[in-house]
Amino acid sequence: MSEIKDKQGRSDEGRSLPVESQSATGTGKLIPVYVMGKQYMVPETLTIMKAMEYAGFKFIRGCGCRGGICGACATVYRKEGEYKLRVGLACQTVVEPNMYLTQIPFFPANRARYDFSKLTSAPEEIYKLYPELFRCIACNLCTKACPMDVQMMDVISALKQGDITRAAMLSFSCIQCGLCASRCMGELPQYHIAQLARRIYGSNIVPRAEHLGQAVKAINEGRHEEWLRMLMEMGEEALRSRYQEREMEPPMAGEDWVPVNAEYL
Amino acid sequence: MSYTPELQELIKTVEKTRPERIARKQRGGEFPMMSLEERDAILKKHHPDYQPTGRRALKVGPNKGYIVPDEFADIFEARSRVDPDMVDLSNPSIDTDVLIIGGGGAGTAAALLADEEGAQVVIATKLRHGDANTMMAEGGIQAASKMEKDSPYYHYLDVMGGGHFKCVPELVHTLVTQAPDVLQWLEKLGVMFDKYPDGRLSTIHGGGTSRKRMHSCGDITGAEIMRTIRDEARNRENITVVEFVPAVELLLDEYGHCAGALLYNLETEEYIVVRAKATILAAGGSGRLHIRGFMTTNHYGATADGLVMGYRAGISVSFLHTVQYHPTGAVFPEQVEGLLITEKFRGAGANLLNIDGEQFVNEREPRDVESAACIRECLERKLGVPTPAGRRGIWLDSPMIDALSGEGTVEKEFPGKSILFRRHGIDITKEPMLVYPTLHYQNGGLNIDSDCRTSIPGLLAAGEVTGGIHGENRLMGNSLLDVLVFGRIAGRNAASFARDNTAKGELTLDHVRAFQRELEVEGAADSRVAPVLLPDYTDPEVRKKQLTSHYLGTLR
Ligand SMILES: Cc1cc2nc3c(=O)[nH]c(=O)nc-3n(C[C@H](O)[C@H](O)[C@H](O)COP(=O)(O)OP(=O)(O)OC[C@H]3O[C@@H](n4cnc5c(N)ncnc54)[C@H](O)[C@@H]3O)c2cc1C
Ligand code: SF4
Ligand code: SF4
Ligand code: FES
Numbered sequence: 001m002s003e004i005k006d007k008q009g010r011s012d013e014g015r016s017l018p019v020e021s022q023s024a025t026g027t028g029k030l031i032p033v034y035v036m037g038k039q040y041m042v043p044e045t046l047t048i049m050k051a052m053e054y055a056g057f058k059f060i061r062g063c064g065c066r067g068g069i070c071g072a073c074a075t076v077y078r079k080e081g082e083y084k085l086r087v088g089l090a091c092q093t094v095v096e097p098n099m100y101l102t103q104i105p106f107f108p109a110n111r112a113r114y115d116f117s118k119l120t121s122a123p124e125e126i127y128k129l130y131p132e133l134f135r136c137i138a139c140n141l142c143t144k145a146c147p148m149d150v151q152m153m154d155v156i157s158a159l160k161q162g163d164i165t166r167a168a169m170l171s172f173s174c175i176q177c178g179l180c181a182s183r184c185m186g187e188l189p190q191y192h193i194a195q196l197a198r199r200i201y202g203s204n205i206v207p208r209a210e211h212l213g214q215a216v217k218a219i220n221e222g223r224h225e226e227w228l229r230m231l232m233e234m235g236e237e238a239l240r241s242r243y244q245e246r247e248m249e250p251p252m253a254g255e256d257w258v259p260v261n262a263e264y265l
Numbered sequence: 266m267s268y269t270p271e272l273q274e275l276i277k278t279v280e281k282t283r284p285e286r287i288a289r290k291q292r293g294g295e296f297p298m299m300s301l302e303e304r305d306a307i308l309k310k311h312h313p314d315y316q317p318t319g320r321r322a323l324k325v326g327p328n329k330g331y332i333v334p335d336e337f338a339d340i341f342e343a344r345s346r347v348d349p350d351m352v353d354l355s356n357p358s359i360d361t362d363v364l365i366i367g368g369g370g371a372g373t374a375a376a377l378l379a380d381e382e383g384a385q386v387v388i389a390t391k392l393r394h395g396d397a398n399t400m401m402a403e404g405g406i407q408a409a410s411k412m413e414k415d416s417p418y419y420h421y422l423d424v425m426g427g428g429h430f431k432c433v434p435e436l437v438h439t440l441v442t443q444a445p446d447v448l449q450w451l452e453k454l455g456v457m458f459d460k461y462p463d464g465r466l467s468t469i470h471g472g473g474t475s476r477k478r479m480h481s482c483g484d485i486t487g488a489e490i491m492r493t494i495r496d497e498a499r500n501r502e503n504i505t506v507v508e509f510v511p512a513v514e515l516l517l518d519e520y521g522h523c524a525g526a527l528l529y530n531l532e533t534e535e536y537i538v539v540r541a542k543a544t545i546l547a548a549g550g551s552g553r554l555h556i557r558g559f560m561t562t563n564h565y566g567a568t569a570d571g572l573v574m575g576y577r578a579g580i581s582v583s584f585l586h587t588v589q590y591h592p593t594g595a596v597f598p599e600q601v602e603g604l605l606i607t608e609k610f611r612g613a614g615a616n617l618l619n620i621d622g623e624q625f626v627n628e629r630e631p632r633d634v635e636s637a638a639c640i641r642e643c644l645e646r647k648l649g650v651p652t653p654a655g656r657r658g659i660w661l662d663s664p665m666i667d668a669l670s671g672e673g674t675v676e677k678e679f680p681g682k683s684i685l686f687r688r689h690g691i692d693i694t695k696e697p698m699l700v701y702p703t704l705h706y707q708n709g710g711l712n713i714d715s716d717c718r719t720s721i722p723g724l725l726a727a728g729e730v731t732g733g734i735h736g737e738n739r740l741m742g743n744s745l746l747d748v749l750v751f752g753r754i755a756g757r758n759a760a761s762f763a764r765d766n767t768a769k770g771e772l773t774l775d776h777v778r779a780f781q782r783e784l785e786v787e788g789a790a791d792s793r794v795a796p797v798l799l800p801d802y803t804d805p806e807v808r809k810k811q812l813t814s815h816y817l818g819t820l821r
Contacts, residue, residue, distance in 0.1 A: 116500060168457065195493075199455030202458070257414060
């Protein structure tokens with residue numbers, strides 16, 4: 001496994017860190033970036049997150065999944081010579097020369113509290129919880145600010161028209177980083193509103209899965225108990241042969257496939 | 266960074282073999298699965314768990330003598346972050362019914378159920394609520410939900426087989442029988458599962474499944490579940506969440522019960538004493554320990570803190586001798602190195618290919634076997650694809666999916682990855698991805714029973730921090746299930762323990778003192794400090810110049 005072990009940087013305390021920044025160090029030429037206005041020279045191949053670590057920052061806030069899905073690392077930046085403000089996720093965006101950047105790890109957007117089990121699919125319920133929805137002036141800054149390409153203005157206008165389904169679909173990739181809210185003229189907490197719309201859609205608009213109820217019922221009635229107990233008491237050899245005898249659902253089988261052996265269903 | 270000319274040249278080989286591979290799939294033809302003997306052989310030879318180096322026997326604690334990877338031994342054989350004598354336990358800042366350590370899937374599910382049982386709940390979490398491995402799960406969640414073709418019987422067999430028949434039977438029983446109920450609970454909370462128009466859930470295969478029982482929400486299943494239950498927790502008046510405040514030690518009381526924890530405010534650097542009638546450890550996994558130097562898919566806070574705190578208090582561990590490497594982590598472009606490429610790609614039909622564009626393993630083998638096969642292809646057979654950074658990779662032929670299931674399928678099923686790779690100039694609907702095994706999941710952990718109880722009264726545990734459910738190897742989709750099944754059980758049982766045990770004993774950190782003594786006696790004492798809390802990615806050159814800063818472990 002020599003190839004992988006090469007990456008293991010044993011430090012003075014015998015820890016096998018820092019693997020991440022190591023893969024970074026030394027590759028590519030150094031370029032200047034400005035973190036909150038101060039210049040640092042960092043390798044040009046790094047993401048903003050790794051570049052800041054390279055420069056000596058240690059994250060407490062502003063870093064979560066490191067994989068573009070948690071929304072902890074929202075970053076606003078501008079390139080030298082431009083007035084345009086750009087946005088990105090620090091863990092996904094590669095540094096560029098003379099980038100002026102700051103992270104926005106938290107945004108104090110309003111969030112309504114509700115008893116979800118009492119909500120119906122009527123859009124009025126959303127209007128009551130978030131009356132500021134109607135402060136939207138359709139400036140589209142939210143959409144422009146979104147690192148996930150969510151068409152947030154369209155989400156909001158769908159809701160204004162009472163179309164929760166469309167709002168839910170359009171906002172599905174939202175990672176709740178808060179950048180849209182940070183740019184909003186109407187001071188809307190768009191991502192919280194969209195979250196509510198998705199939950200209403202998932203719970204009250206899409207039909208529930210009937211077969212789930214049947215499965216729960218069968219299990220609660222103890223239908224499978226005897227077979228499971230049998231497996232639990234079985235020796236490893238017997239279990240292995242049952243395992244190998246399993247009838248496999250073919251990968252390309254359609255939804256109507258049923259197994260030949262129905263004994264343990 | 267789009268593919269280099271060299272790689273583009275190699276992609277042509279993949280394109281050449283593609284039509285035939287697609288035709289074979291359409292006919293139902295498959296690359297042969299390995300027999301159990303073949304699996305054993307390839308694991309022994311090529312899986313990192315079976316390499317004799319890089320591991321050692323624990324010198325201290327309840328599992329003294331147990332051989333685990335060095336990185337685990339390093340943190341078990343480490344000192345506390347605090348000197349117990351300096352902590353004033355007489356005046357807790359927070360007094361609650363249930364304290365939950367960790368705000369991921371297990372912790373949040375536990376909080377919801379404990380609240381429903383009438384308990385006052387505090388979640389203490391290291392990063393933000395939801396910054397957790399749960400958020401990152403992509404592929405899906407297993408459950409035998411379609412009784413005309415599947416049942417808990419088959420789910421049980423699959424879990425067992427995946428775990429090398431070593432899983433704890435009672436735990437697996439709970440896992441598979443609670444699964445449909447968990448899905449129903451999520452559906453009611455508003456999770457947007459992939460469905461047919463009539464509400465029937467769509468399901469696909471995952472590695473090691475005999476029936477298609479993987480349920481998903483696009484390619485962000487974990488995020489959809491996490492953000493939904495987090496949203497629900499925010500609605501509950503009796504759930505308080507404190508963020509950026511990790512736990513560093515458990516607190517016991519004079520009766521030997523767990524009675525809360527010592528927390529550390531990462532921002533103000535204060536230590537905070539919390540008294541609780543019941544405590545749940547739900548601090549997740551350990552990818553950021555970078556076992557054997559592997560890159561990882563895990564979130565920033567996955568540093569095994571829960572293991573350390575539990576072990577120090579006397580909870581035994583199991584199955585830590587095995588670690589799960591996900592067969593398909595991205596190796597190109599360099600910026601996304603380690604990033605998980607979900608198994609769903611293979612479930613949907615994408616082949617794994619060597620440099621000659623040829624298949625070398627069935628795509629539905631369990632993860633450990635799949636990883637071992639990729640490692641063999643690159644290291645032994647030398648048929649890996651060289652990357653510009655000097656690594657080796659395997660092709661994952663995503664364009665097959667559109668050919669098999671219709672134009673636009675990749676875009677629709679994998680919106681997250683499509684956007685991400687496009688940003689780096691790679692169109693995964695037309696070009697394959699380059700992947701290699703990456704550190705993914707902590708198979709083992711603290712021992713619990715099927716009620717989530719540990720050997721210390723008042724201390725429960727749930728989620729990736731526990732061991733036994735998945736034996737030596739977890740199957741995809743069973744972990745999201747595990748954290749919700751056992752998180753809910755832990756929440757319910759913690760609330761009832763808190764109701765029944767109202768006596769307030771005196772708080773103590775004597776177990777920490779005792780552990781420290783044992784370290785010294787066994788000669789295992791070192792300058793190492795744990796829990797680790799955050800990994801250290803500071804550049805060594807910078808560190809050398811931080812002349813007046815003092816490091817305690819990885820924190821300064
Ligand atoms: C990239 C990726 C993809 C995955 N895909 C799938 C999949 O498709 N299907 C599947 O079933 N499983 C999948 N898994 C596995 C699964 O997501 C995790 O195992 C599971 O979600 C763990 O849940 P948890 O609640 O136990 O831990 P986590 O969700 O990691 O939560 C742990 C929490 O504890 C906090 N914490 C840590 N230390 C402390 C401390 N000292 N004090 C307080 N808080 C602390 C963390 O910050 C975090 O909030 C995947 C994992 C990853 C990383
Ligand atoms: S919609 Fe708003 S909160 Fe969601 S990802 Fe986009 S900018 Fe972030
Ligand atoms: S930024 Fe605010 S005001 Fe502008 S379109 Fe978006 S929601 Fe409306
Ligand atoms: S750290 Fe999670 S999105 Fe960047």
